[in-house]
Amino acid sequence: xxxxxxxxxxxxxxxxxxxxxxxxxxxxxxxxxxxxxxxxxxxxxxxxxxxxxxxxxxxxxxxxxxxxxxxxxxxxxxxxxxxxxxxxxxxxxxxxxxxxxxxxxxxxxxxxxxxxxxxxxxxxxxxxxxxxxxxxxxxxxxxxxxxxxxxxxxxxxxxxxxxxxxxxxxxxxxxxxxxxxxxxxxxxxxxxxxxxxxxxxxxxxxxxxxxxxxxxxxxxxxxxxxxxxxxxxxxxxxxxxxxxxxxxxxxxxxxxxxxxxxxxxxxxxxxxxxxxxxxx
Ligand code: AMP
Numbered sequence: 001x002x003x004x005x006x007x008x009x010x011x012x013x014x015x016x017x018x019x020x021x022x023x024x025x026x027x028x029x030x031x032x033x034x035x036x037x038x039x040x041x042x043x044x045x046x047x048x049x050x051x052x053x054x055x056x057x058x059x060x061x062x063x064x065x066x067x068x069x070x071x072x073x074x075x076x077x078x079x080x081x082x083x084x085x086x087x088x089x090x091x092x093x094x095x096x097x098x099x100x101x102x103x104x105x106x107x108x109x110x111x112x113x114x115x116x117x118x119x120x121x122x123x124x125x126x127x128x129x130x131x132x133x134x135x136x137x138x139x140x141x142x143x144x145x146x147x148x149x150x151x152x153x154x155x156x157x158x159x160x161x162x163x164x165x166x167x168x169x170x171x172x173x174x175x176x177x178x179x180x181x182x183x184x185x186x187x188x189x190x191x192x193x194x195x196x197x198x199x200x201x202x203x204x205x206x207x208x209x210x211x212x213x214x215x216x217x218x219x220x221x222x223x224x225x226x227x228x229x230x231x232x233x234x235x236x237x238x239x240x241x242x243x244x245x246x247x248x249x250x251x252x253x254x255x256x257x258x259x260x261x262x263x264x265x266x267x268x269x270x271x272x273x274x275x276x277x278x279x280x
Pocket of ligand 1: 030032037038041148149150176179186187
């Protein structure tokens, strides 16, 4: 199957109609581009779960705060299209901002409490932006299944919540985090790191792993988290949060009960990294 590129809502609708007419089961993989092996792993999962994978590439302005990196976010469209073609994607939607948010656009989807904590606390409005664009992409493509990375674990939980709350008939599937050999989770934002910061960056995953081990070994959660924050600070990070949460609702967890999720966000210089692991 050759890759079809849709740049507008009409072209997307035409491409989807063809897939539906051919009786294809559709998997959706939304991205912001600057594609790496983490994104491609979601495409592979989509291919295993459906007959045709539809990907989207859109750097969504509504999920960036006024002082965030929207303008400098990496944009590598030609490379991305080549990677999607090689991975066997059937249709990719790469709209301009005005195609999703035309003049007069005003509606926002807000996930409520689950989006107000962790990332939501440090990036106000972030999950409203994510929920709005993902809802629009789901409604435009009407896939059978949509795949999201566990790398953005809270985002995955938020999307499960909105799909359930808004009765959107799609199965949401999470894909495991793809990492560099040294443990650093692949991320489009890793390209911001200086050579020195890149050397330090794996300490984020190392601190999550060590904190997870301490918690399963019986160290009180509060103590283990304090030790984790101290280890990150010593490595050179400025920590936004390191928290243990219930695995689906993301409610705070004072006493460890498996399975739980350990989530962190921390800055190296001007680059903000996030990561998380399961604790069982
Ligand atoms: P982004 O382009 O960063 O918005 O990510 C698009 C999708 O790819 C989201 O569902 C992310 O969670 C997922 N993703 C990003 N990095 C990784 C990774 N290292 N492993 C697996 N999935 C990832």
